[in-house]
Amino acid sequence: MAKQEKTKAKSTGTAARLFAGRKIGETERWIYGFLLLFVSLFFLLAVVSYYFTWSEDQAALREGLSWSAVDNVANHAGKLGAITGSALVGKWFGVFAIGIPVVLLILSLRIMRVRPLFLNRSVRTTLIVMILGSLSLGYLFGTRWGIFGTGLGGQAGIAAADWLRSVIGTAGLGLLLAVCWILIAVYINRSTIKVVNRVGSSVAKGATDLMGKIPVHPFKGKEDTQRQAEEERLREDMEAANYYYTPDTVPAAKAASDIASEAIGTESAERAGTERTAVSGTEETLTVYPSDEQEAEGIFVSNGDRTDNEELPAGHTGATAGNDGNDAAESPFIEEEEDDFIVVDEQGERIKASTLRPTRTPATLGAGGVVVSDEEGIEIVKTDYKDTEAEEEADDFRDPTRTLPRYQRPSWVILKDHSVGIRISEDEIRENKNIIREKLEDFGIRITDKIKATIGPTVTLYEIEPAQGVKVSRIRNLEEDIALALKVQSIRIVTLGQGRGTVGIEVPNSTREIVSMLSVVKSVKFQDCQYRLPIVLGKTIYNEIYIGDLTKMPHLLVAGATGQGKSVGLNAIIASLLYKKHPAELKFVLIDPKQVELSAYAKLDRHFLAKMEGEESAIITDTSKAVNTLNSLVMVMEERYTLLNRAGERNIADYNARIQAGKLKKRDGHSFMPYIVVVIDEFADMIMTAGREVEIPITRLAAKARAVGIHLIVATQRPDVKVITGLIKSNIPARIAFKVVSMVDSRTIIDQPGANNLIGMGDMLLYLNGELTRMQCAFLDTPEIENLTSFISQQEGYDGPFELPFFELKGTTGSGNGGGGEETADSDNMLIQVAHFIVQNRQGSTSAIQRNFRLGYNRAGRIMDKLEKMGIVGRQDGSKPREVIVTDMRQLEDILLSYDDEELDV
Numbered sequence: 001m002a003k004q005e006k007t008k009a010k011s012t013g014t015a016a017r018l019f020a021g022r023k024i025g026e027t028e029r030w031i032y033g034f035l036l037l038f039v040s041l042f043f044l045l046a047v048v049s050y051y052f053t054w055s056e057d058q059a060a061l062r063e064g065l066s067w068s069a070v071d072n073v074a075n076h077a078g079k080l081g082a083i084t085g086s087a088l089v090g091k092w093f094g095v096f097a098i099g100i101p102v103v104l105l106i107l108s109l110r111i112m113r114v115r116p117l118f119l120n121r122s123v124r125t126t127l128i129v130m131i132l133g134s135l136s137l138g139y140l141f142g143t144r145w146g147i148f149g150t151g152l153g154g155q156a157g158i159a160a161a162d163w164l165r166s167v168i169g170t171a172g173l174g175l176l177l178a179v180c181w182i183l184i185a186v187y188i189n190r191s192t193i194k195v196v197n198r199v200g201s202s203v204a205k206g207a208t209d210l211m212g213k214i215p216v217h218p219f220k221g222k223e224d225t226q227r228q229a230e231e232e233r234l235r236e237d238m239e240a241a242n243y244y245y246t247p248d249t250v251p252a253a254k255a256a257s258d259i260a261s262e263a264i265g266t267e268s269a270e271r272a273g274t275e276r277t278a279v280s281g282t283e284e285t286l287t288v289y290p291s292d293e294q295e296a297e298g299i300f301v302s303n304g305d306r307t308d309n310e311e312l313p314a315g316h317t318g319a320t321a322g323n324d325g326n327d328a329a330e331s332p333f334i335e336e337e338e339d340d341f342i343v344v345d346e347q348g349e350r351i352k353a354s355t356l357r358p359t360r361t362p363a364t365l366g367a368g369g370v371v372v373s374d375e376e377g378i379e380i381v382k383t384d385y386k387d388t389e390a391e392e393e394a395d396d397f398r399d400p401t402r403t404l405p406r407y408q409r410p411s412w413v414i415l416k417d418h419s420v421g422i423r424i425s426e427d428e429i430r431e432n433k434n435i436i437r438e439k440l441e442d443f444g445i446r447i448t449d450k451i452k453a454t455i456g457p458t459v460t461l462y463e464i465e466p467a468q469g470v471k472v473s474r475i476r477n478l479e480e481d482i483a484l485a486l487k488v489q490s491i492r493i494v495t496l497g498q499g500r501g502t503v504g505i506e507v508p509n510s511t512r513e514i515v516s517m518l519s520v521v522k523s524v525k526f527q528d529c530q531y532r533l534p535i536v537l538g539k540t541i542y543n544e545i546y547i548g549d550l551t552k553m554p555h556l557l558v559a560g561a562t563g564q565g566k567s568v569g570l571n572a573i574i575a576s577l578l579y580k581k582h583p584a585e586l587k588f589v590l591i592d593p594k595q596v597e598l599s600a601y602a603k604l605d606r607h608f609l610a611k612m613e614g615e616e617s618a619i620i621t622d623t624s625k626a627v628n629t630l631n632s633l634v635m636v637m638e639e640r641y642t643l644l645n646r647a648g649e650r651n652i653a654d655y656n657a658r659i660q661a662g663k664l665k666k667r668d669g670h671s672f673m674p675y676i677v678v679v680i681d682e683f684a685d686m687i688m689t690a691g692r693e694v695e696i697p698i699t700r701l702a703a704k705a706r707a708v709g710i711h712l713i714v715a716t717q718r719p720d721v722k723v724i725t726g727l728i729k730s731n732i733p734a735r736i737a738f739k740v741v742s743m744v745d746s747r748t749i750i751d752q753p754g755a756n757n758l759i760g761m762g763d764m765l766l767y768l769n770g771e772l773t774r775m776q777c778a779f780l781d782t783p784e785i786e787n788l789t790s791f792i793s794q795q796e797g798y799d800g801p802f803e804l805p806f807f808e809l810k811g812t813t814g815s816g817n818g819g820g821g822e823e824t825a826d827s828d829n830m831l832i833q834v835a836h837f838i839v840q841n842r843q844g845s846t847s848a849i850q851r852n853f854r855l856g857y858n859r860a861g862r863i864m865d866k867l868e869k870m871g872i873v874g875r876q877d878g879s880k881p882r883e884v885i886v887t888d889m890r891q892l893e894d895i896l897l898s899y900d901d902e903e904l905d906v
């Protein structure tokens with residue numbers, strides 16, 4: 001009996017071993033199997049459903065699913081299904097995660113004693129295919145398209161592929177995977193060996209043929225498909241006319257065809273399909289060898305390895321005449337020859353012509369016709385010369401990303417997850433609602449019953465609806481009292497627009513969530529973002545990821561008291577651009593007077609940094625150098641405008657699109673324009689040292705550089721009117737305020753209170769298009785930046801930073817007047833600055849212009865008159881401010897661009 005049991009256990013293999021050490025009855029066993037069958041089918045449903053519903057469930061999964069709530073997810077296996085799918089597909093094996101339920105299914109059938117399959121073999125095969133498949137997809141596609149929130153191969157597959165790539169290189173890993181796939185194919189089906197052998201022998205044969213028949217390649221080392229195609233065509237042509245062909249005879253053969261057409265009539269040359277070519281001059285002709293038997297049909301051209309009187313084997317018909325590569329070695333045409341290509345002249349002299357370059361292009365030859373000459377000066381006319389380098393250059397010109405074709409955007413796996421997964425409890429919310437209601441009642445403010453709470457990463461928004469007749473200002477006045485009652489540092493009371501008629505009370509959460517850069521970069525929203533310069537700012541208090549387009553902003557001021565998250569914010573912005581752009585599309589100018597914050601990016605000099613010609617370091621730390629670089633950028637701006645005008649385009653995007661469509665030519669001075677993002681941290685230091693010398697180029701760039709793709713990000717920890725002058729503010733409409741100490745500081749940055757009520761550590765307000773959005777800034781730490789810059793800098797890059805033209809400010813004193821204050825009236829684009837100010841503030845008042853720009857009455861009046869003529873403001877109506885006709889910044893840019901600089905000089 002015992003023996004019988006033993007035999008049985010052995011025969012059922014792995015499944016039986018699962019129950020080793022225990023005797024179980026058949027029924028019990030069947031039940032276990034059946035339960036496992038249920039689990040496997042559930043997993044199958046979860047995984048398959050996740051393939052289709054993952055994007056709908058992403059947000060819910062990221063925020064954590066609440067088991068108690070009755071909210072629905074899209075996965076057909078419910079919340080558990082969404083979590084299972086996310087773990088198996090998203091976190092582990094990607095598409096191939098289906099292997100897990102398949103393995104469970106096989107095991108369950110086995111336990112139930114259903115024996116449809118070879119158990120061990122199918123389980124092993126499924127697992128290997130799953131791992132190999134996940135690795136291969138991770139290798140091939142990485143995080144591209146962000147499918148499953150991670151990538152096709154799943155997070156583990158991608159991470160493993162990235163690691164292996166770093167160990168054995170991209171090509172090495174490709175090879176390894178190919179070998180593994182072949183092995184597994186052989187493991188699954190032995191007859192694969194035959195297929196592999198067959199493929200192998202034909203590849204070997206092809207290689208031998210090629211090696212044998214191409215003794216020396218005139219364009220050795222260049223894998224030029226066009227040239228190969230040309231050679232292929234020629235091979236066919238020559239064979240059609242019974243010419244011997246080897247690639248190194250191409251130029252000579254083509255020359256010879258002409259002689260052949262003279263010697264044997266044009267017919268066979270025409271039959272050969274060769275274009276008209278000739279050896280220039282009568283003295284320098286090529287030796288041709290008419291075949292005895294094929295005299296009327298064709299000629300043979302020496303590859304220089306023969307003496308001129310040597311005869312070719314009769315009936316030899318070149319590559320397709322039955323040579324299989326072995327007898328190729330016997331042919332005089334295919335012997336190895338160390339010279340690339342030899343032309344033999346009439347006297348039998350051998351001339352090396354390995355580097356044929358075009359010397360002139362006589363108009364009579366038409367398109368593609370050039371005279372090429374070898375290093376001895378021998379000239380050969382070619383009617384179809386293709387300068388491969390020039391062609392390649394033309395492609396690079398149209399698509400500059402081809403200049404670094406293997407560049408890989410950073411993978412998000414190098415970022416860390418800082419989230420602590422803390423969730424605010426329902427009790428806390430209920431308690432806060434009660435306190436708010438009671439406090440308002442204490443002050444006689446009636447609200448409707450319902451208070452809606454929206455939990456954000458840093459604060460929770462309690463939305464209340466005041467009863468009829470209650471003034472919002474009364475509620476606002478209670479800010480401090482409510483904060484005190486809630487025992488929090490500060491709250492912010494805001495009116496919620498969009499016809500809601502409600503008031504929002506933002507209360508800091510007892511525990512706050514860190515918004516990891518990782519969570520944003522991984523998100524479908526970021527992966528799919530098509531903005532030209534997408535910058536991640538963080539998550540709003542409604543828990544939505546906020547991504548801005550810097551090209552629309554179009555410049556950004558970042559201010560806040562020290563230690564409140566400004567540098568982290570700048571890093572998040574820079575990192576998001578690094579994640580999305582190719583080095584050919586974007587360059588940074590980094591100005592860092594503090595000499596610490598931006599130094600981590602120095603490594604990117606060969607990829608993403610720009611520097612002024614003659615400067616040593618790409619990161620500018622010295623104020624006078626910063627002044628020169630800013631002026632150099634003004635020069636770039638003007639140059640770009642000239643090119644735009646010449647191309648008849650209005651902005652960089654349209655201009656680059658024309659380049660990419662091949663409609664603008666390099667010879668006309670055009671070239672692809674990368675975006676240039678100028679980051680200044682810390683601006684206060686600069687303006688305090690260099691005053692107007694800094695302010696003037698900054699305002700010029702801020703006023704006009706947007707259309708040519710130059711964007712400024714100016715950061716300061718001193719939100720002071722001496723630093724953030726009216727002129728700068730009016731030209732930098734998008735502003736971010738981190739926590740500041742006073743209401744005055746808040747007004748300096750965002751023209752209203754609010755930043756003083758923030759709670760620090762990345763809590764911030766974005767002021768854009770007159771609207772204020774509170775959010776928690778995305779966070780990444782120094783090691784993550786280090787990883788990011790290393791990931792990029794380890795890849796092939798350019799020879800050095802992108803060069804900006806040289807500029808030196810004459811008589812630079814290095815000390816300014818501390819604020820760009822006393823006289824700005826001679827600034828040459830005053831009209832542009834005033835126009836921006838007016839359109840932005842919708843305020844056509846001459847006295848406001850005088851005050852903000854410190855202009856005399858007459859000049860301000862002249863500017864207003866000119867703006868009226870340009871259709872930007874309306875007519876003077878007594879002492880009332882003028883009507884502002886243009887309300888859209890884009891429309892304003894268009895109007896300003898239609899005028900010359902002189903016309904705008906008022």
Ligand SMILES: Nc1ncnc2c1ncn2[C@@H]1O[C@H](COP(=O)(O)OP(=O)(O)OP(=O)(O)O)[C@@H](O)[C@H]1O
Pocket residue numbers: 514515560561562563564565566567568569717761762763776777778779
């Ligand atoms: N978005 C954020 N999420 C979480 N913590 C943050 C965030 N931003 C900043 N912090 C915390 O605040 C600290 C200070 O931030 P940061 O260095 O960015 O301040 P800063 O405003 O640049 O200061 P300074 O002006 O002195 O350079 C960080 O080290 C970090 O601990």
